[in-house]
Amino acid sequence: MTLEDFKQTIESLGTDPAHWPIDTREHCERLLKSNSEARLLLNEQSELDRLLQKMEAPAFLGLETRILNQDLPPRPQSLIDSIVDWLIPDQLGAKLWRPAIAACLPLVFGVLVGNFFSFGVTEQELALEYWDDELALLSFNDFSSDLDEAEL
């Protein structure tokens, strides 16, 4: 491992050997034992990390209290909650007509669907159902005169 590789490792992964990849950790430790410049780099980097960790932000007086006490907007409801709330409202009048409307919805839906779709039942098939009736009606007619005319 070169000094530049070591530098890259401690800059990108930090100075704690626990964060270094296992396969390079041994090389880094060997370099640290043999190279004083590597030790200097590590110390410099550790010092920088230590100072960065000591940096404080301003106290933001009152901000935490303001956030804790701020008026929170009503939480957005899920679709199911919204539907349930609509169906079972607080007002007395709405309590009656809304469930009634909801109960009518399947009926309206059925009428609409039935009006637009035949569900595979065609008019021709319907006519076939009456074939027996047709035969019965024909049996009441007198076709003898027609037969005589044909023989002549």
Add this chain to the structure above:
Amino acid sequence: MTDEELMLAICEGDQSAYQAVVKEHFKRISHYAYRLLGNQKDTEDITQETFLKLWINAATWKPEKSKLTTWLHRITHNLCVDYLRKHSRVQTQDNFEENLVDSLEQASVRDGEFTQRDLDRDSEKIRILDSALNQLPENQRSAIMLCTVQNFSNKEAAVIMEVSVKALESIIARAKRSLKSIIRTMANSGDTDELLENQKV
């Protein structure tokens, strides 16, 4: 209560659960926002908005995908980046390098006489580091804050910043090099000041 239980309670509209989450994460979130935005007023607005988003979007948090703190930092990060873009305050690597020399000169003038003796003291070092950190581009500042200060793993930081782990490692390495270079330049300017002082004596 665990994070999952708290978030479930928030989903059911429990304000005391919301307050518990705010108390637990307020310091880290406000600190992170402050480092990205660089001023108190904007930090207060963004921190407040972050927790408002927590209340409204609690149901969208997926505990199996990320920890609550990661999710909150991601919200803060996105709000800060949007804010900086809206106000055209995003610094890129290019204009960062162009502005660096000017910024260092201004910092030296503003901070008065840096001496090597001063630099040895932690508070002075932190003051210089603070100034140097503010000169970095937004993504480098963010990476440094998440990995070094907030102690997120590189993987978690990459999730928050919505970049790959490799990209994050490259950003953080560049950031640390820039920081060291700024500090070294400032320290050198301190040496010069001390030398000038000695010459006067």
